[in-house]
Amino acid sequence: MDDTALLEAVRxxxxxxxxxxxxxxxxxxxxxxxxxxxxxxxxxxAHEAGEWRLARDPRLDSSVERMADRLGRERR
Structure with missing residues (x-):
């Protein structure tokens, strides 16, 4: 089973x-x-309440948060 197709189907x-x-x-x-x-x-x-979803990547999430914070400060 192709993992790429499987993950795309989950998404x-x-x-x-x-x-x-x-x-x-x-x-x-x-x-x-x-x-x-x-x-x-x-x-x-991840699997919660009978539903599958793509797992969150804490490294990516924190990177996006830092970028949003930086952009917010630059706009001020």
Missing amino acids: EADPATGERIAHALDADPAAVEARLEELKGAGRV
């Missing part, structure tokens, strides 16, 4: 249930769920 299938992701990929739901669990262990996706 686009909002709310991303395992069933919706499997349907989007025309794949076996059990295989999709198994791979999502592996990606969860690797920190690539």
Whole structure:
């Protein structure tokens, strides 16, 4: 199973249930769920309340926050 396609399906299938992701990929739901669990262990996706989403990257999030803060100060 191609991880790039799987992660793209997670992003686009909002709310991303395992069933919706499997349907989007025309794949076996059990295989999709198994791979999502592996990606969860690797920190690539998160699973809450029965829905999958892409995991947030704290490094990227803090970088965006710093950039927004800097732009706000420059505008003043």
